[in-house]
Amino acid sequence: MTRTARRTRRTARRAGVGAAALLALSACSSSGDSSAADADSPRSGSASAGRLSGTVTVFAAASLTESFTTLGEEFEKAHPGTEVTFNFGGSDSLAAGINSGAPADVFAAASTTTMKLVTDTGATSGEPVTFVRNRLEIATLPGNPDKVAALEDLAGPDLKVVLCDKEVPCGAATQKILEATGLKVTPVSYEQDVKGALTKVELKEADAALVYKTDVHAAGDKVEGVEFPEASEAVNDYPIALLRDAPNADAAKAFIDLVRSEAGREVLSGAGFLTP
Template identity: 70%
Template sequence: MNRSALRSRGIRRAVPATGAGVAALLALSACSSPSGADSGSDSAGSSSAEVSGPVTVFAAASLEESFTALGETFEKRHPDTEVTFSFAGSDSLAASITSGAPADVFASASPGTMATVTDAGDAAGAPTVFARNQLEIATLPGNPERISSLKDLTRSGLKVVLCDRTVPCGAAAQKALDASGLELTPASYEQDVKSALTKVVLKEADAAVVYRTDVKAAGDKVRGVEFPESAEAVNDYPIALLEKAPHANAGRAFIELVKSPEGQRVLTGAGFRTP
């Protein structure tokens, strides 16, 4: 069904792929007491005791660290729930949803991929933009190739990877290249932003154009290089409850956590911008 495998994660069962990044985000989310106003109700006004059962969230790969942290918070707040995530490229997730894959919530890295779901009638109501993200160049630690600009990526002999153009991070990278009048033939196109970053982490590429949140989550495994053209390609992240959500009440409650001040602190701590 999809061109790339979905990375599924049940919060209680799996260890996050980037433990240090998630630990930092969990510390941020712990700064707010679960006894606050948003812990007492979901968007429908139900008490926390009424939010129960599993909730399945399909989320863009770039949300892996922040949503994993929020999933931990959600389960602590609602002990009778369990959150399972599928992280992948937004286009693959949207295709899965429109093909009938069961899920409660979809969080996309662009309005365009969310439109695939809404146009098919698979969203329950209008999506809400909850975060924004900007591109950075990820280089090897120490930046041995001395990359300082988007133009540097066009140098002969440099191995650069991009996300596929159908994926939001790839579409944004192409928009930035177009804005600067540059042409770039990458060594490979990757199916999601985590795959592109991994090429650099494994030293299979000299650089990748990814999101600033992914550079931050990688810590000292890569070095980030900002470039001004990224301002021309900032992505809005929408989230929506799905029309056929098996556990709509829990799905609504998770969306409310994402949009809450606590959720926004976790997201901005991961490098996202507020909408």
């Protein structure tokens, strides 16, 4: 299931990230007459006037929630008259929604496999581009009271562990690692996306979860992260693509440009993502 997120409060550190680069990007993509009137439709960008406007709808993996929300706010500042709305959730569910005709401009998935679900139906415009990578980390309760120090500790009979559903990218990465190591972990539940798995630990309904390193970073002191070397066996590439039937293609392209820009990379690397 997907969850829609419109806004998260930015930290003081994030507020200034990439400001100069964003202004430069704004000048580049708004090279026309900035005083021209917006297009008649609130959904469409006024490309003929050289000025972006309207709503950009982005379907994005749940693990991108914090960083993309920050980038969306910066995009709106750089392009007055635009609004970026997000649908965050499990990449497989988002792909299914797009293939069923849900109106969207941009899709950012947490794996090339889930992006392929959309490209195979011809729903994208052009080739998707990998913009970041991510790896798994163990999230434990603050202070790590169960002394989880390695992946094999998750197989302990008294430890309540939560995993992502096998159909979503974090779950697929988890299964790949478990199969490679021969480790058997019996979770108390499978969650539909990485945020759901992390929330179980934050609420103390589980002792540990296998989630992305970026989600441990975003949770702050609500959880404690434990790195493990086997995570290198399943590093996920995150591709982003313009959708074929994008209602606001011009603004969508500009948002993708921002994500891939130096300013975008700074926000994403600050959230713990790896460069491709």
